[in-house]
Amino acid sequence: MTSPGITLTPKGTVNSETSIQRADPIGMGSRVPMLVISPWSAGGRVNSETFDHTSVIRFLEKWLIARGKQAADTPVFANISSWRRAIAGDLTSTFDFSRTRTEGLDKLIAPGEKATILTDANRTSARAVADSAYFIPGIADVKADAHAGKPIGTKQDRTRCEILPIGYDFQVYFRFGTHSDGKKRVEWVIRNRGPLGAAFYVTPYSRTDAPSWYYSVEGLKPGGKPIEVTDYAQIANGVYEHAIHGPNGYLFEFSGNSLDAQQTQLPNIIEMKSADDGKKLQIVFEKWQTVSSKLKLIDAYSGTEQAIDKAKEVNGTTTVEIATKDGWYDVAVVDGVNANNFLRRYAGHLENGKIGKSDPAIGLEYDAKRRAYIGMVA
Numbered sequence: 001m002t003s004p005g006i007t008l009t010p011k012g013t014v015n016s017e018t019s020i021q022r023a024d025p026i027g028m029g030s031r032v033p034m035l036v037i038s039p040w041s042a043g044g045r046v047n048s049e050t051f052d053h054t055s056v057i058r059f060l061e062k063w064l065i066a067r068g069k070q071a072a073d074t075p076v077f078a079n080i081s082s083w084r085r086a087i088a089g090d091l092t093s094t095f096d097f098s099r100t101r102t103e104g105l106d107k108l109i110a111p112g113e114k115a116t117i118l119t120d121a122n123r124t125s126a127r128a129v130a131d132s133a134y135f136i137p138g139i140a141d142v143k144a145d146a147h148a149g150k151p152i153g154t155k156q157d158r159t160r161c162e163i164l165p166i167g168y169d170f171q172v173y174f175r176f177g178t179h180s181d182g183k184k185r186v187e188w189v190i191r192n193r194g195p196l197g198a199a200f201y202v203t204p205y206s207r208t209d210a211p212s213w214y215y216s217v218e219g220l221k222p223g224g225k226p227i228e229v230t231d232y233a234q235i236a237n238g239v240y241e242h243a244i245h246g247p248n249g250y251l252f253e254f255s256g257n258s259l260d261a262q263q264t265q266l267p268n269i270i271e272m273k274s275a276d277d278g279k280k281l282q283i284v285f286e287k288w289q290t291v292s293s294k295l296k297l298i299d300a301y302s303g304t305e306q307a308i309d310k311a312k313e314v315n316g317t318t319t320v321e322i323a324t325k326d327g328w329y330d331v332a333v334v335d336g337v338n339a340n341n342f343l344r345r346y347a348g349h350l351e352n353g354k355i356g357k358s359d360p361a362i363g364l365e366y367d368a369k370r371r372a373y374i375g376m377v378a
Contacts, residue, residue: 001216003227028088045096046164046358096355170191172189174187176264189230198216206236238257238260240257250349251345269286270286280322282320282321283297296334300373301330330346331346331347345371
């Protein structure tokens with residue numbers, strides 16, 4: 001399913017999506033790392049916008065327009081489909097053009113490190129190694145590894161790096177709906193408020209008869225209203241468990257039982273947005289249906305919990321704010337009274353247009369029982 005601004009052209013035309021065998025885009029598959037090397041990309045920074053093979057072409061297109069060699073409202077490469085233009089970036093976010101032309105790698109390397117790299121002796125040594133036979137590690141080298149007997153996950157380098165700002169600003173919201181046959185169904189609304197388009201896929205863990213579903217939402221045009229895509233799934237025996245994945249580490253998990261009277265009384269989240277320049281995540285719950293219901297919100301980064309109930313409701317909604325970790329958040333909302341499978345979990349990053357830090361949870365393990373990040377056990 002796609003938003004209205006994305007047109008899928010028939011297979012065989014010049015700009016068709018040949019990888020799309022059905023009526024909806026299946027996405028781009030697993031992404032692979034890409035290195036962008038220039039004076040404006042130095043410093044070991046990371047960019048998590050989605051790119052593909054057309055991104056390089058579109059960067060050239062952007063350059064032609066910037067140089068006045070092409071009209072801004074006329075795409076140079078008409079064979080790039082509207083779907084790829086909406087979902088894949090043009091690489092401009094990988095560069096920091098605020099730097100001067102001469103501010104390249106030399107100025108970003110510490111003086112001591114630079115001297116080591118550029119000495120004649122080091123060049124000679126490196127050339128000698130390159131000219132010699134390839135080094136093949138033996139079992140002694142493997143055993144010399146202090147972490148050789150530990151799980152692979154424990155070897156993860158936890159060093160954080162700078163991340164470049166990108167234009168993602170979206171959320172997915174859950175609600176119940178009623179089908180024409182009177183049976184309840186789960187519904188989700190993908191709402192995009194950012195200038196970048198995004199692709200999502202939904203995995204229905206509670207339904208073995210259903211494949212994943214795929215969605216593409218275009219970016220917001222200047223002055224436009226948030227773009228929404230809505231869909232639903234039938235639920236058997238009341239039990240549902242779904243996960244929705246998006247770019248930049250985004251995850252929304254929701255599970256529960258639509259036939260459980262206690263769960264259906266719990267309010268759903270109707271709005272999530274950045275507050276205090278991304279330092280806080282603001283969560284808004286709909287109107288409470290009963291006084292006896294309670295929710296418990298767990299912050300996976302800090303491990304802290306807080307109770308939420310009708311007493312905090314103001315003018316029909318309840319607003320809660322939690323501190324993020326450099327814009328990163330991972331919160332789980334569960335039933336605060338009853339032990340059941342009710343869950344609304346959100347994880348992702350709030351963009352504020354500034355250079356930030358990578359996810360502090362790298363090298364940690366998510367404990368699904370505690371709903372918190374813990375150190376990996378060797």
